[in-house]
Amino acid sequence: MGERLVVVGGVAGGASAAAKAKRENPDLEVVVYERSGWVSYGACGLPYVLSGEIPRLEKLVARTPEEFRKQGVEIHAHHEVVDVDPELRTLTVFDHKEGRTFQDRYDHLVLATGARPLIPPIPGTEQRGVYTLRSMEDGEALLRALEGAKRAAILGAGYIGLEVAEAFRKRGLEVTLLELKDRPLPHWDGEVGSLLKEELERHGVEVWTGVRVKALRGQGRVEAVETSEGVVPVDLVLLATGIKPNTLLAQAMGVALGPTGAIATDEGMRTNLEGVYAAGDVAESFHRVLKRPYWLPLGDVANKQGRTAGSVIAGKEARFAGVVGTAIFKAFGLAVATTGLSLEAALEEGFQARKVFIQSRDGAHYYPGSQPLWVELVHEEGTGRLLGGAVVARGHGALRIDALAALLHRGGTVEDLLALDLAYAPPYSPVWDPLLIAAQQAR
CATH class of the missing domain: 3.50.50.60 (FAD/NAD(P)-binding domain)
Known part of the structure; x- marks a missing residue:
């Protein structure tokens, strides 16, 4: 028998881990158990199905069980892992459709049990x-x-x-x-x-x-x-x-949780138990601004963690580099994007922090159809180190947040932001980009 990877949970983190492990090591036997009837879907799209902008739920599915099978990954929906023995590396699975319980074994186990609503x-x-x-x-x-x-x-x-x-x-x-x-x-x-x-x-x-x-x-x-x-x-x-990490199975089998209440892992998504990994909303991340474990239950984070776990299990070098807490969402005509710490959070964390909040535009003032755009920068007094920021815009101008996120990942300062060579053309930006105007004020 070949080495066997069992993944518990088949949405973002679990599906990514299974697919990546199989791609990197085709000799692995890969099995996914998912408690619900759906696997590998973008839950972030659910509000847009409710609004009618996306015509039906099936559109959110990234890969069907049949597509996984073609890749050599066995998917079992309506199957719940109810018990794991990490000493023997066995698990007990309940098949909700058949109403029966059976045993399975693993060499590698990924816990991707997600989070549940509070x-x-x-x-x-x-x-x-x-x-x-x-x-x-x-x-x-x-x-x-x-x-x-x-x-x-x-x-x-x-x-x-x-x-x-x-x-x-x-x-x-x-x-x-x-x-x-x-x-x-x-x-x-x-x-x-x-x-x-x-x-x-x-x-x-x-x-x-x-x-x-x-x-x-x-x-x-x-x-x-x-x-x-x-x-x-x-x-x-x-x-x-709100939601909380779904750690019942992990705790029952002796997996250590971190300070956030989610599963503690290293950069390779390994837990404290040999052969057991965690990914997605059940797992912690490392916050690069706070320099400590942090819980960020978002779809892109889950996918990255799953890929990292899959690579490591397949014997490849991989590490999940952590997060700075970047997020964006739409509320009617406004796009709201944030990254790092708000001023309130920075002060609570003990930083000597200040902020600037400015209004600019997403295009040159003379360009037809240009719209207001707001930028907030949070920075450390004395050092000028960036701690966080927000961009609010009507449309894609809010994606400027990614420049701030990149600087936060590298520990950048207000001066570093001022030195950036940002794109300019009248339809997309004033000659001084709103980020640079905010940085000048912060300086």
């Missing part, structure tokens, strides 16, 4: 009409619910809450967005939150900030959300109050 401790969340959005099954359930719905409340104004608010409005629903903190996108500084709130309200989303949700009322089916500021009548509620 259900807030408020009465009434168990009723019909209350949803989360994490998996394809969640997407299917919400699509069905949208057919008769007229009014929706969304609890939480992070990425998912904001993207789904737009999707629900595009479907013609009345939408109320409820956030405990004083602004949408509460992990970032207030100016960005204000721009977002204005944009959401312009598109008919009711934004309630600084509100505490007390209960979801209804008789087995949700009818209203009771808050500290009043009652919101609803047909459906989306809980978008």
